[in-house]
Amino acid sequence: MILWMLAVVCGYFVKGVTGFANTLVVSSIMTFSAANADISPVELLLSVPTNLLMAWRNRREIDWRLCLPPLLMVLAGDAAGVLLLSRVDAAAVKLIFGGVLIGLGAEMLWRDWRGVKPGNGHPLLLFLLGTAAGVLSGLFGVGALLAAYFARVTEEDGAFKGSMCFIFATENLFRVAAYGMTGLLTLSTVRIAVQLAPCMCLGLWMGMRLCGRLDGRLVKRIVIVMLMISGASMLLTGL
Numbered sequence: 284m285i286l287w288m289l290a291v292v293c294g295y296f297v298k299g300v301t302g303f304a305n306t307l308v309v310s311s312i313m314t315f316s317a318a319n320a321d322i323s324p325v326e327l328l329l330s331v332p333t334n335l336l337m338a339w340r341n342r343r344e345i346d347w348r349l350c351l352p353p354l355l356m357v358l359a360g361d362a363a364g365v366l367l368l369s370r371v372d373a374a375a376v377k378l379i380f381g382g383v384l385i386g387l388g389a390e391m392l393w394r395d396w397r398g399v400k401p402g403n404g405h406p407l408l409l410f411l412l413g414t415a416a417g418v419l420s421g422l423f424g425v426g427a428l429l430a431a432y433f434a435r436v437t438e439e440d441g442a443f444k445g446s447m448c449f450i451f452a453t454e455n456l457f458r459v460a461a462y463g464m465t466g467l468l469t470l471s472t473v474r475i476a477v478q479l480a481p482c483m484c485l486g487l488w489m490g491m492r493l494c495g496r497l498d499g500r501l502v503k504r505i506v507i508v509m510l511m512i513s514g515a516s517m518l519l520t521g522l
Contacts, residue, residue, distance in 0.1 A: 286312065286316055287475070288479065290309045290312035291329065291482040291486060292489075294306070294308035294309035294486065295333060295482075295483045295484075295485075295486030295487040295490065296489050297509065298337075300502065301494075301502070301505055301509050302443060302506075303429070303447060303506075303509070304430075304509045304512075304513060305326070305330065305333070306326055306330070306426070307512070307513050309322065309326050324462055324467050324468050325472055325475050325479070328459070328473065329476055329480065331452065331456065333487055334448040335448075337444050337445065337448040338445055338448040338449040338451075341448070344439055344441035344442040345442065345445040346446055349437070352410075353416055353450055354449075354453060354454075356416070357429075357450055360419070377518070378517070380419055381516070383415075383514070384428060384513055384517065385511050385518075386514075387428075387431045387510065387514075388508070388511035388514060391435070391510070395503065395507070412432045412435065415428055416428040416432040427510050427517075429450065430506060430509075433447045434503070434506055434510075440502055
């Protein structure tokens with residue numbers, strides 16, 4: 284349980300700063316002592332209130348026009364996930380998207396260095412990125428590509444976190460229902476999540492407090508670094 288507590292504090296500290304990557308951090312720490320089937324349902328239950336909180340906190344800055352297309356793709360990806368994963372090589376998909384994330388992170392660092400403002404990308408590229416982000420999040424529960432999409436189309440930190448967390452929260456609630464119907468959510472899972480809730484609150488509070496004191500450009504660079512780490516993690520798990 285001590286390792287669980289450490290993983291949750293670290294994961295939700297990163298969540299408070301960047302708005303995503305909690306699943307990446309928690310899974311990376313816990314994968315040495317627990318199976319993914321045991322980690323995902325607990326982490327999902329902890330994600331729901333944090334995404335709802337961050338979406339509500341930044342609700343006035345959410346751009347609903349940017350939210351709806353990737354939201355529909357996330358839900359479609361969730362619904363089709365089992366079918367697609369049974370017909371494609373999940374490891375190969377992770378290798379491809381891992382490389383894409385690293386490349387996107389490098390390109391975003393270049394754009395930041397050149398001072399290119401968000402939203403100036405080609406509309407077709409943004410559409411393809413948003414579509415791929417929704418499918419990846421729906422299939423694997425990985426929100427890094429979704430973060431890459433919103434980092435390109437939003438300028439303010441509040442709009443970035445609010446829009447992304449609104450989609451995460453909706454997708455989380457969809458998966459809670461799906462997990463409940465398939466028996467992946469048990470009383471034991473709920474009990475562990477309740478026990479870890481204080482750790483989640485502590486990590487999220489510390490991350491949000493720190494984020495409020497950081498320069499917006501620095502936060503954006505932290506987001507880009509986390510995207511590249513997410514890509515590297517997907518490459519490693521796909522190999």
